[in-house]
Amino acid sequence: AQRWSDATARRIRKCAGRTETPGDEMAAIRRAAPRFRDRDLDLLLDAVEERRDILYPRGQRYPQRIVRRVWREVGVALSAVMRSMGHIPRTGEQCRAKLHDLTRAARGKTAHNFRVRARTGGGLRYLDPLTEYEQRALD
Numbered sequence: 001a002q003r004w005s006d007a008t009a010r011r012i013r014k015c016a017g018r019t020e021t022p023g024d025e026m027a028a029i030r031r032a033a034p035r036f037r038d039r040d041l042d043l044l045l046d047a048v049e050e051r052r053d054i055l056y057p058r059g060q061r062y063p064q065r066i067v068r069r070v071w072r073e074v075g076v077a078l079s080a081v082m083r084s085m086g087h088i089p090r091t092g093e094q095c096r097a098k099l100h101d102l103t104r105a106a107r108g109k110t111a112h113n114f115r116v117r118a119r120t121g122g123g124l125r126y127l128d129p130l131t132e133y134e135q136r137a138l139d
Contacts, residue, residue, distance in 0.1 A: 034088055036098055041133045043081055044095055047074045071096045099137060106134035 036044070048055060054062055054070050071092035079089030109128040116125050130138075 033090070033094060038133075040078065040082065040090075041098075041102075043078050044074070044098060045133065045136045047077045047095075048099055068092065102134055102137040106130055106138045109134065110138070 051070050051074065055067060055074075073092070074095045075090050075092035078095060082089055109130055113127045116127055119125075
């Protein structure tokens with residue numbers, strides 16, 4: 001990354017018609033996306049289930065460009081419904097990351113429950129229950 005002097009950066013912003021400081025630009029660019037709501041997770045899991053054979057094939061893998069395109073389709077399908085409800089649209093990458101996070105949390109809870117059940121001795125057992133969405137993500 002090339003660093004410019006403050007004067008050069010001001011000239012560049014002025015020529016581009018912007019007067020904000022670099023910190024303001026970064027604040028506008030990097031903004032946390034809103035959390036997935038229950039309805040969003042339902043839509044996400046339904047859209048992924050329809051395309052499961054391409055996104056998570058058994059056996060032969062598809063080229064990465066095809067998988068990315070299908071994830072984009074999932075994002076578009078989710079965004080079309082979300083816009084009608086007044087929500088902020090999602091990208092395919094956000095959808096992929098959310099599904100990955102769901103399955104990772106579910107696998108962690110499943111492993112924890114397996115370890116707790118395998119213990120010997122007395123005492124209470126604390127099992128982590130899977131949420132409905134985590135269970136659907138594992139199926």
